[in-house]
Amino acid sequence: MKHLWVVLAIAAALSDSSRAQEAPNAENGKRLFLKNGCYECHGTVGQGGTGPRLAPRPLAAPALTAYVRKPANGMPPYSAKVMTDSEVADIRAYLATIPEPPKNLPLLNP
Amino acid sequence: MAQPTKSVDRRGFLKGAALAATAPIAIAPQARVATPANVTETTAGTPFGSDPRVTERPGADFMVDVFKSLGFEYVFAMPGSSFAGIHESIINYGGNRAPEFITCCNEESSVAMANGYFKIEGKPAMICAHGTVGLQHATMAIYDSYCDRVPVYVVLGNTLDAAHRGGEVSWLHSVQDAASMVREVTKWDDTPQSLEHFADSAVRAYKIMMTPPMMPVVLTADTEMQENAIPSGEHPRIPKLTLAAPPQGESGAVAEAARLLVAAENPVIVASRAARTPAGMKLMVELAETLQAGVVDQHRRMNFPTRHPLNQTLRAGVAGKPTTGAPVMEADVVLALESSDLYSTVRQAKQRNGALKVISISSLDLNHKSNYQDFMRYTDTDLSMAADAEATLPSLIEAVKRQLTPDRKRALETRGAKLAQASRQAQQKARADAAYGWDASPISTARLSAELWAQIANEDWSFLSDTFWIRDWPLRLWDFDKHYQYIGGSGAEAVGYMAPATVGAALANKKHGRLSISIQTDGDLMVANGVLWTAAHHRIPLLILMHNNRAYHQEVMGIQGLANRHNRGIDRIHIGTKIDDPNIDYAKLAQSMGVRAEGPISDSKDLAAAIRRGIDVVKRGEPYLIDTVTQPR
Numbered sequence: 001m002k003h004l005w006v007v008l009a010i011a012a013a014l015s016d017s018s019r020a021q022e023a024p025n026a027e028n029g030k031r032l033f034l035k036n037g038c039y040e041c042h043g044t045v046g047q048g049g050t051g052p053r054l055a056p057r058p059l060a061a062p063a064l065t066a067y068v069r070k071p072a073n074g075m076p077p078y079s080a081k082v083m084t085d086s087e088v089a090d091i092r093a094y095l096a097t098i099p100e101p102p103k104n105l106p107l108l109n110p
Numbered sequence: 111m112a113q114p115t116k117s118v119d120r121r122g123f124l125k126g127a128a129l130a131a132t133a134p135i136a137i138a139p140q141a142r143v144a145t146p147a148n149v150t151e152t153t154a155g156t157p158f159g160s161d162p163r164v165t166e167r168p169g170a171d172f173m174v175d176v177f178k179s180l181g182f183e184y185v186f187a188m189p190g191s192s193f194a195g196i197h198e199s200i201i202n203y204g205g206n207r208a209p210e211f212i213t214c215c216n217e218e219s220s221v222a223m224a225n226g227y228f229k230i231e232g233k234p235a236m237i238c239a240h241g242t243v244g245l246q247h248a249t250m251a252i253y254d255s256y257c258d259r260v261p262v263y264v265v266l267g268n269t270l271d272a273a274h275r276g277g278e279v280s281w282l283h284s285v286q287d288a289a290s291m292v293r294e295v296t297k298w299d300d301t302p303q304s305l306e307h308f309a310d311s312a313v314r315a316y317k318i319m320m321t322p323p324m325m326p327v328v329l330t331a332d333t334e335m336q337e338n339a340i341p342s343g344e345h346p347r348i349p350k351l352t353l354a355a356p357p358q359g360e361s362g363a364v365a366e367a368a369r370l371l372v373a374a375e376n377p378v379i380v381a382s383r384a385a386r387t388p389a390g391m392k393l394m395v396e397l398a399e400t401l402q403a404g405v406v407d408q409h410r411r412m413n414f415p416t417r418h419p420l421n422q423t424l425r426a427g428v429a430g431k432p433t434t435g436a437p438v439m440e441a442d443v444v445l446a447l448e449s450s451d452l453y454s455t456v457r458q459a460k461q462r463n464g465a466l467k468v469i470s471i472s473s474l475d476l477n478h479k480s481n482y483q484d485f486m487r488y489t490d491t492d493l494s495m496a497a498d499a500e501a502t503l504p505s506l507i508e509a510v511k512r513q514l515t516p517d518r519k520r521a522l523e524t525r526g527a528k529l530a531q532a533s534r535q536a537q538q539k540a541r542a543d544a545a546y547g548w549d550a551s552p553i554s555t556a557r558l559s560a561e562l563w564a565q566i567a568n569e570d571w572s573f574l575s576d577t578f579w580i581r582d583w584p585l586r587l588w589d590f591d592k593h594y595q596y597i598g599g600s601g602a603e604a605v606g607y608m609a610p611a612t613v614g615a616a617l618a619n620k621k622h623g624r625l626s627i628s629i630q631t632d633g634d635l636m637v638a639n640g641v642l643w644t645a646a647h648h649r650i651p652l653l654i655l656m657h658n659n660r661a662y663h664q665e666v667m668g669i670q671g672l673a674n675r676h677n678r679g680i681d682r683i684h685i686g687t688k689i690d691d692p693n694i695d696y697a698k699l700a701q702s703m704g705v706r707a708e709g710p711i712s713d714s715k716d717l718a719a720a721i722r723r724g725i726d727v728v729k730r731g732e733p734y735l736i737d738t739v740t741q742p743r
Contacts (some may be wrong), residue, residue: 039681040670043547045547076672076674076675078674081678083680084679107559
C-alpha cells in the first residue's frame with residue numbers, strides 16, 4: 001500500500017499541470033486499460049503482447065500521452081475525443097503500480 | 111399404407127430408412143446395363159442403388175488394392191454414400207488396415223488431419239468425401255494444404271451417369287465435374303472411366319502430388335464403378351509407382367550461389383518450408399556451419415534447431431512469419447529457401463542496402479496458377495532457382511566447400527563466434543522477457559509455455575500447434591532440435607486448421623511413442639471440435655492445453671484498430687469478437703466426447719500438477735485436455 005502511494009505521488013508529479021491538483025486514479029486506470037482495449041495488445045498487466053511491454057516503469061506521463069495520441073506503426077491512435085488526458089494519466093498510474101517481475105525463476109533457467 | 115412420394119436410390123434409401131423407419135419405399139423399375147459373370151442375379155430389372163444381387167468382387171475392392179499398393183496407412187473420412195463402396199471394401203476386403211478408416215466429423219477436419227499426419231510422417235494420407243456436400247466442407251482445408259505445400263490424396267464419390275441416379279438425394283449429391291470446385295487449389299485431378307483408368311490415374315495422382323511443390327490431388331471415383339462387379343474378363347493392372355526425383359538447382363546457378371555466399375561478409379539463410387524431412391534439417395545445419403552464417407527460421411516447418419548458436423531467429427523479431435529484423439537488415443546476401451513471403455522478408459533490407467543480393471531457391475517457381483494469390487508479391491532477386499531447396503542443399507554445400515580457402519574459413523569462424531554470442535544474448539533476453547506477467551491471471555502465455563516445458567523437457571515430445579498465437583514462447587524458450595518437434599501452422603492462415611491437424615499429427619506420432627502436445631486456441635477448436643471425439647474414439651494420445659483467451663483475438667485487435675482510426679466507439683470491441691457470455695467450458699466439452707479433461711484453470715500455480723496428470727493419461731494412450739484461461743497473446 002505504501003508503495004502504491006509513493007508511485008501515485010510520482011505519477012501525479014509527472015502528469016501535466018492542467019490537472020496537477022487531482023491525483024491520477026490507478027484503479028480507474030486499470031478499468032480503462034481493460035475497457036479501452038490496451039490489454040489486447042499489451043497484456044492485462046502491461047507485460048507485452050502484440051505490442052511492447054509497458055510496465056513496470058511506464059513512460060513518463062507526457063510521453064505516454066503524446067504516444068497514444070500519435071503512436072508509431074502498429075498501434076492505433078487514441079484521440080482526446082475517445083480518451084481524455086486525465087484518463088490517460090489514470091492508465092499510466094495503473095501501469096506504475098505494476099511490480100518488477102520475480103527474479104531467478106527456476107523455470108526460466110536454460 | 112401411404113404411397114411414397116419420391117423414389118430413392120440405395121443411399122437415399124438408407125437415409126430415408128433412418129429418418130422414418132416405417133415409411134415404405136418404392137423402387138422405380140429400371141434396367142441395369144450389364145450383368146457381369148460374377149454377379150449372382152436374384153432379381154432382374156431393379157434400379158442401381160437398390161440392386162439386391164450379390165456382387166462377389168466389386169470394383170471398390172480393386173480400388174482398395176490400388177490404395178494399398180500406394181502404401182496409405184490411413185484414410186480420414188466422414189462416411190458418405192457416394193463413396194460407400196470404397197468404405198465397405200476398405201473395412202471388409204482390406205481388413206481395415208493400410209489404409210485404416212479414421213472416423214472424422216467433418217470433411218474439413220479429414221483434410222486437416224491428413225495434413226498434420228503428413229507433416230510428421232512424411233507420408234501422405236488419403237481422405238474420402240462426397241463429390242458435392244463433402245468436398246464443399248473440405249475445400250478450406252484443401253486450400254490450406256495447397257498453400258502449405260502438403261500432399262493430400264482426395265478421393266471423391268460421385269454418380270456420373272444420370273440414368274443410374276436414384277431419387278432426390280442422389281441427384282443432389284451428383285455433379286458433372288466434382289473436382290472443378292477445387293481445381294484452382296489442387297495440383298491435378300481426374301475422373302476415371304474404367305478401373306484400368308482408375309489405377310492409372312491413381313498412381314499418376316500420387317506421383318504428381320509427391321513431386322515438389324507438393325500439393326493435394328483429387329481422384330473422383332464413380333459410385334457405380336465402386337459398387338458393381340469388376341466386369342468379367344477384365345484384369346485391370348496397377349501401374350508401378352516410381353516417384354520423381356525432386357528438382358535440383360541447375361549446377362551453374364548453384365556454383366554462383368556458393369560464390370556469392372562464400373564472398374559475403376554477412377550472409378543470412380532464411381528458411382520457411384526448406385526442411386521437408388529430418389534429413390533437410392541436418393542439411394540446413396551443415397550449410398549454416400560450413401558458411402558460419404546466421405539462420406532465420408520462419409517456421410513453416412522445423413528447419414533449424416532453436417538453440418543452435420547460428421540460429422538468429424530470436425533477433426529477427428517475431429518467429430514464424432516473414433521478418434524484417436536485425437539479421438536480414440544487416441545482411442549483404444540473403445539465401446531464401448522455400449520462402450513463403452520473400453517480398454516482405456527483404457523489402458526493408460533492400461531499401462536500406464541497395465547492394466543486397468537475394469538468392470532464392472523455391473519449388474514454387476515451378477507452380478503456375480493464377481486465381482488464388484498465394485504466390486505473393488513479385489520480388490526482385492539476383493539469382494533464382496526453380497528447384498526444391500532440400501534437394502538442392504547437398505550440391506550447394508559441396509559447392510561452398512570447394513570454394514572455401516583456409517583464409518576464408520578463419521574469417522568465417524570469427525563471424526560464427528559473433529553470431530553465437532548474439533544468439534546466446536537473444537535467448538537470455540527471451541527468458542528475462544518471459545518473467546513479466548509471471549503471476550498474472552489470466553495466465554500469461556510465457557508462463558504456460560514454461561510450465562509445460564518443465565514437465566516435458568525430458569520426454570520424447572512433439573509440439574503440434576502454431577506458436578504464433580502465443581508469441582512464439584515455446585520456440586523462444588524450448589530446445590527444439592528434431593524435425594518432428596514442430597509442424598508449423600496453417601498454410602492459408604485458416605482458422606479451423608489447428609485442432610484437426612494436431613490430432614492427425616498426434617496419430618502419426620502414436621506408433622513412434624512420442625508425447626504429442628499442443629497449445630490450442632479456443633476459436634480454432636470451436637470450428638470443428640468433433641476432432642476431440644475422433645481422438646477419443648481412435649485412442650490418439652495427445653495433451654491439449656487450451657489457449658483460452660475467450661475471443662477471436664486477432665479480430666479484437668483488428669476492430670479496435672479500426673474503431674480508433676475512425677475515432678469512435680473504442681469500448682464496444684467485444685461485439686462480434688468475444689467468445690464469452692457464456693464462457694465455454696472446454697473441459698466439459700471434451701468430457702462429453704470421451705476425452706478426459708480438467709479446468710478451467712486461471713491460477714498459474716495450478717498448472718504443473720494438472721500437466722502432470724495429463725501426461726499420465728496421455729502416456730497410457732489417451733487424449734487429455736486442460737482448459738487454461740490465458741492472456742490474449
